[in-house]
Amino acid sequence: MEFGNVPQEELANIDFTLPDDHPMTNSTLHSVARASALKVYVGCTTWTQKPWIGKLYPPGTKDSGYGSEYARQFNTIEFGPTFYAIPKTEDVQSKWISKISVNPEFKFCLRFPSVISHIRRLKNAESLTNQFFDSLSGFGD
Numbered sequence: 001m002e003f004g005n006v007p008q009e010e011l012a013n014i015d016f017t018l019p020d021d022h023p024m025t026n027s028t029l030h031s032v033a034r035a036s037a038l039k040v041y042v043g044c045t046t047w048t049q050k051p052w053i054g055k056l057y058p059p060g061t062k063d064s065g066y067g068s069e070y071a072r073q074f075n076t077i078e079f080g081p082t083f084y085a086i087p088k089t090e091d092v093q094s095k096w097i098s099k100i101s102v103n104p105e106f107k108f109c110l111r112f113p114s115v116i117s118h119i120r121r122l123k124n125a126e127s128l129t130n131q132f133f134d135s136l137s138g139f140g141d
Contacts, residue, residue: 041076041107047099067099076107083111086131092138108139 006014021029029038047070053061057069070077079096081087087095100106113132116125 041109043074043076043078043109044070045078045080047071047077067096068102071100071103071106075103075105076109079108079110082132083114086113086115086128087135087138089135089138092135097139110136110139 047066048063049056049066053059056073057066061069081096096108113128116122116128116132120128
């Protein structure tokens with residue numbers, strides 16, 4: 001079996017049961033006062049997967065439709081573009097937010113830019129960090 005790919009005929013034989021939580025996890029979760037029920041977000045690392053066409057995305061889905069089709073199936077994404085560059089605030093709306101408008105609950109799980117986390121190793125990166133946070137205003141809530 002290739003990593004990440006399971007033949008369809010083998011899916012029924014897989015036990016997807018999650019293990020019990022560690023006692024410390026239960027203790028931590030129960031000690032937090034919540035105003036509302038826990039909400040879980042599930043997603044992938046990309047929405048640009050051509051093999052999903054006809055399986056997860058409708059047949060004939062064009063590249064420009066990946067984001068909206070993805071947002072119909074999932075409510076979050078580990079968002080890699082921010083790892084490679086600090087986005088321009090105006091690009092956030094036109095390139096990404098407009099693609100997921102079909103799901104108002106959708107959340108982007110943004111990666112810190114590599115220039116801050118890997119190159120500068122979080123040192124002397126105040127200006128870049130502020131620039132990154134300013135750029136995120138385009139994502140809204």
